Amino acid sequence: MAAGSAIQIPSRLPLLLTHEGVLLPGSTMRTSVDSPRNMQLVRSRLLKGTSLRSTIIGVIPNTSDPTSDCDDLPSLHRIGTAALAVQVVGSNWPKPHYTLLVTGLCRFQILQLLKEKPYPVAEVEQLDRLEQFTNQHKSEEELGELSEQFYKYAVQLVEMLDMSVPAVAKLRRLLDNLPREALPDILTSIIRTSNQEKLQILDAVRLEERFKMTIPLLVRQIEGLKLLQKTRKPKQDDDKRVVAIRPNRRSNHIPSTTEDEEEEEDHDDVVMLEKKIRTSSMSEQALKVCLKEIKRLKKMPQSMPEYALTRNYLELMVELPWSKSTKDRLEIRAARIVLDNDHYAMEKLKKRVLEYLAVRQLKNNLKGPILCFVGPPGVGKTSVGRSIAKTLGREFHRIALGGVCDQSDIRGHRRTYVGSMPGRIINGLKTVGVNNPVFLLDEVDKLAKSLQGDPAAALLEVLDPEQNHSFTDHYLNVAFDLSQVLFIATANTTATIPPALLDRMEVIQVPGYTQEEKIEIAHRHLIPKQLEQHGLTPQQIQIPQVTTLDIITRYTREAGVRSLDRKLGAICRAVAVKVAEGQHKETKPDRAEVGEEDCKEHVTEDAKSESISDTADLALPPEMPILIDFHALKDILGPPMYEMEVSERLNQPGVAIGLAWTPLGGEIMFVEASRMDGEGQLTLTGQLGDVMKESAHLAISWLRSNAKRYQLTNASGSFDLLDNTDIHLHFPAGAVTKDGPSAGVTIVTCLASLFSGRLVCSDVAMTGEITLRGLVLPVGGIKDKVLAAHRAGLKRIIIPQRNEKDLEEIAVNVRQDLTFVMASCLDEVLNAAFDGGFAVKPRVERLNSKL
Numbered sequence: 001m002a003a004g005s006a007i008q009i010p011s012r013l014p015l016l017l018t019h020e021g022v023l024l025p026g027s028t029m030r031t032s033v034d035s036p037r038n039m040q041l042v043r044s045r046l047l048k049g050t051s052l053r054s055t056i057i058g059v060i061p062n063t064s065d066p067t068s069d070c071d072d073l074p075s076l077h078r079i080g081t082a083a084l085a086v087q088v089v090g091s092n093w094p095k096p097h098y099t100l101l102v103t104g105l106c107r108f109q110i111l112q113l114l115k116e117k118p119y120p121v122a123e124v125e126q127l128d129r130l131e132q133f134t135n136q137h138k139s140e141e142e143l144g145e146l147s148e149q150f151y152k153y154a155v156q157l158v159e160m161l162d163m164s165v166p167a168v169a170k171l172r173r174l175l176d177n178l179p180r181e182a183l184p185d186i187l188t189s190i191i192r193t194s195n196q197e198k199l200q201i202l203d204a205v206r207l208e209e210r211f212k213m214t215i216p217l218l219v220r221q222i223e224g225l226k227l228l229q230k231t232r233k234p235k236q237d238d239d240k241r242v243v244a245i246r247p248n249r250r251s252n253h254i255p256s257t258t259e260d261e262e263e264e265e266d267h268d269d270v271v272m273l274e275k276k277i278r279t280s281s282m283s284e285q286a287l288k289v290c291l292k293e294i295k296r297l298k299k300m301p302q303s304m305p306e307y308a309l310t311r312n313y314l315e316l317m318v319e320l321p322w323s324k325s326t327k328d329r330l331e332i333r334a335a336r337i338v339l340d341n342d343h344y345a346m347e348k349l350k351k352r353v354l355e356y357l358a359v360r361q362l363k364n365n366l367k368g369p370i371l372c373f374v375g376p377p378g379v380g381k382t383s384v385g386r387s388i389a390k391t392l393g394r395e396f397h398r399i400a401l402g403g404v405c406d407q408s409d410i411r412g413h414r415r416t417y418v419g420s421m422p423g424r425i426i427n428g429l430k431t432v433g434v435n436n437p438v439f440l441l442d443e444v445d446k447l448a449k450s451l452q453g454d455p456a457a458a459l460l461e462v463l464d465p466e467q468n469h470s471f472t473d474h475y476l477n478v479a480f481d482l483s484q485v486l487f488i489a490t491a492n493t494t495a496t497i498p499p500a501l502l503d504r505m506e507v508i509q510v511p512g513y514t515q516e517e518k519i520e521i522a523h524r525h526l527i528p529k530q531l532e533q534h535g536l537t538p539q540q541i542q543i544p545q546v547t548t549l550d551i552i553t554r555y556t557r558e559a560g561v562r563s564l565d566r567k568l569g570a571i572c573r574a575v576a577v578k579v580a581e582g583q584h585k586e587t588k589p590d591r592a593e594v595g596e597e598d599c600k601e602h603v604t605e606d607a608k609s610e611s612i613s614d615t616a617d618l619a620l621p622p623e624m625p626i627l628i629d630f631h632a633l634k635d636i637l638g639p640p641m642y643e644m645e646v647s648e649r650l651n652q653p654g655v656a657i658g659l660a661w662t663p664l665g666g667e668i669m670f671v672e673a674s675r676m677d678g679e680g681q682l683t684l685t686g687q688l689g690d691v692m693k694e695s696a697h698l699a700i701s702w703l704r705s706n707a708k709r710y711q712l713t714n715a716s717g718s719f720d721l722l723d724n725t726d727i728h729l730h731f732p733a734g735a736v737t738k739d740g741p742s743a744g745v746t747i748v749t750c751l752a753s754l755f756s757g758r759l760v761c762s763d764v765a766m767t768g769e770i771t772l773r774g775l776v777l778p779v780g781g782i783k784d785k786v787l788a789a790h791r792a793g794l795k796r797i798i799i800p801q802r803n804e805k806d807l808e809e810i811a812v813n814v815r816q817d818l819t820f821v822m823a824s825c826l827d828e829v830l831n832a833a834f835d836g837g838f839a840v841k842p843r844v845e846r847l848n849s850k851l
């Protein structure tokens with residue numbers, strides 16, 4: 001026996017169970033190993049073994065269903081092929097696995113399974129060599145005739161193939177040189193046969209049987225090739241190699257196998273894809289590219305990694321909404337109603353949005369500046385965007401840009417890149433399925449730069465109405481028209497938006513809400529929404545307005561309503577538990593009937609004053625609403641998080657309240673100062689920016705130059721305030737960076753208090769830039785700052801004279817609660833900040849007696 005006879009295989013072999021095909025002696029197969037059993041075998045035998053014997057394994061075709069592969073060893077096929085592992089390649093992607101290249105040596109049969117775990121090992125008997133001896137008594141003639149016939153067919157088959165192909169030429173040489181007995185196995189693994197047929201050949205232990213079974217397979221292949229050659233034109237010689245070994249089944253009517261079916265399915269898929277491409281309404285340029293790609297796809301073997309990539313690309317191209325759009329419903333009256341219904345207050349924003357839509361209605365298209373809503377978190381910027389889509393009857397898609405630092409996030413990767421994907425814009429279009437959605441670019445101020453490019457620069461093209469009709473995503477590599485998309489951007493501040501991007505947008509400021517507005521928003525929108533989300537009805541829970549005000553002032557400190565919404569959610573959750581428990585109790589049969597009525601009456605009377613944690617209210621009938629009062633609030637949300645601490649902090653000289661603007665809304669800010677013996681140094685703490693540090697120096701200089709006028713002295717009574725004195729100015733919330741000139745007046749007031757020893761009024765807050773000459777200059781963010789002061793319960797606000805016009809934006813009820821002092825110079829600021837004024841003291845001239 002040729003291949004097998006020269007080899008003596010070990011009597012104990014580890015067994016590799018393979019689903020992927022049948023290995024026959026003399027042939028080579030590549031198989032993927034990923035089941036735990038086989039992986040273990042590879043690791044402990046092939047990777048650790050050092051001798052040649054350790055690379056010999058038994059390959060057994062696993063005929064059990066691969067999907068039901070479990071821990072238990074399936075019933076083993078009796079006959080297998082001893083094989084030499086020629087190559088082991090490991091990979092961790094997409095999951096850990098090895099790829100083995102094995103060459104079949106000879107057949108063996110399993111005598112006894114010695115162990116099952118971690119991988120099966122069996123005692124085996126080598127078959128091919130045995131067969132050589134047992135067949136000796138066979139009549140030489142019979143086998144000779146069979147082998148002659150077999151050989152003839154084999155030669156005929158090989159001659160029909162293209163001899164210029166190296167593999168075919170090699171096969172021809174093998175036919176001449178290999179012993180005939182080895183040929184059935186080798187040819188069966190080369191020609192087109194199903195796994196089932198190969199398995200039959202493997203099981204044919206007797207040589208005579210093997211010859212007999214292989215001849216019909218050869219004949220079938222020859223017939224197929226003959227038919228094919230008739231139908232094929234001579235010029236298609238190029239494809240001969242592929243087609244000859246795998247003849248086209250449709251033309252020769254060979255019965256199909258499962259593999260063939262799969263192949264045909266794939267072929268059908270490609271045809272379908274081509275049809276879809278031709279019928280889709282993509283641009284001419286895109287169509288050209290797609291047709292070129294599909295031509296390549298048809299020629300590509302499916303095993304090539306590029307096959308899947310090209311296919312994914314083509315599928316995306318077909319799915320994109322090249323010309324599919326929704327019909328706009330631009331009706332201003334309806335838009336106003338939708339906006340009013342969805343959002344309380346925000347008059348300025350709604351007005352601007354309606355103007356924008358009205359112009360579009362008259363012009364009949366939506367080209368125009370990109371709106372950018374700028375304001376603190378939770379003031380409804382995103383939700384207004386959603387309402388705009390609703391009024392227009394368009395699809396809505398939100399693209400979160402926070403933290404995006406790679407420009408391929410916007411523009412996609414080139415297809416040559418491993419794991420390439422289209423950018424978020426193209427992905428969004430695929431998701432919504434129309435080419436005219438409303439895209440909300442959320443948090444444009446939080447785009448970051450990195451080595452992978454600047455995503456803001458990529459957005460420039462997207463947002464420019466003059467350019468975006470031919471937006472080219474790197475992945476698509478053809479232009480897509482974005483001109484129908486309505487882009488709306490949101491940001492917390494314009495300071496971090498790149499100027500070029502900001503220039504393309506029309507900024508609409510969305511300020512924070514007043515307490516009254518928050519109460520209305522809570523009762524009109526947030527509470528009903530939370531009740532619905534928690535399966536509660538207004539009959540089960542009652543949140544009075546005073547409670548809402550309590551939540552706003554004592555449990556949240558924000559410009560928007562997001563925390564408020566969360567707190568209301570927490571209340572609803574707690575109530576849901578009580579209601580569910582109550583229902584459960586009601587259905588319990590063992591509840592004491594006696595005295596229950598009395599208990600109910602008692603509870604009904606006292607319901608208002610009961611806290612939710614009282615066990616008595618569990619017995620409330622379901623129709624009795626649970627009232628959320630202050631006690632209930634404390635039980636559910638814990639002790640109040642914010643208390644009015646303003647007056648406590650202003651009980652000594654050297655403290656004043658300033659007003660600051662941050663991207664999160666307005667805030668009150670304490671400025672503290674202290675003095676001590678020293679060299680006249682000024683220390684500033686609280687993470688201050690350069691501008692703020694300069695304000696502090698300005699303030700000191702102004703006070704030093706006016707010290708005599710205001711009778712300000714240092715500890716030793718000198719008008720030179722820094723003489724033997726160090727000053728320390730601190731801005732609490734030390735971890736937060738602060739900058740800007742608007743703290744100037746506050747620093748002056750704080751130092752004036754320190755050096756005069758007088759207390760600043762506890763209900764005064766101020767903002768304004770100062771000059772060396774003592775003038776007060778206007779600052780920004782007045783509305784947010786005033787709202788913050790109002791939230792903190794302050795009563796008098798000092799603002800620069802030239803900011804008076806900004807007060808018009810503030811709601812009347814807030815203005816009524818506050819007293820505004822318009823200051824144009826520091827004298828006026830100091831006069832308003834101290835009780836009884838801070839007037840220049842007339843100097844008491846010491847009269848020298850001349851007597």
Ligand SMILES: Nc1ncnc2c1ncn2[C@@H]1O[C@H](COP(=O)(O)OP(=O)(O)OP(=O)(O)O)[C@@H](O)[C@H]1O
Nearest residue numbers: 342343344376377378379380381382383521525561
């Ligand atoms: N005026 C309003 N009327 C009704 N609901 C509002 C109003 N303002 C905000 N909300 C509600 O507050 C929640 C938060 O709003 P939204 O998510 O739109 O805030 P945002 O301003 O986009 O915040 P961010 O900047 O953090 O994205 C939403 O549930 C929204 O419905």
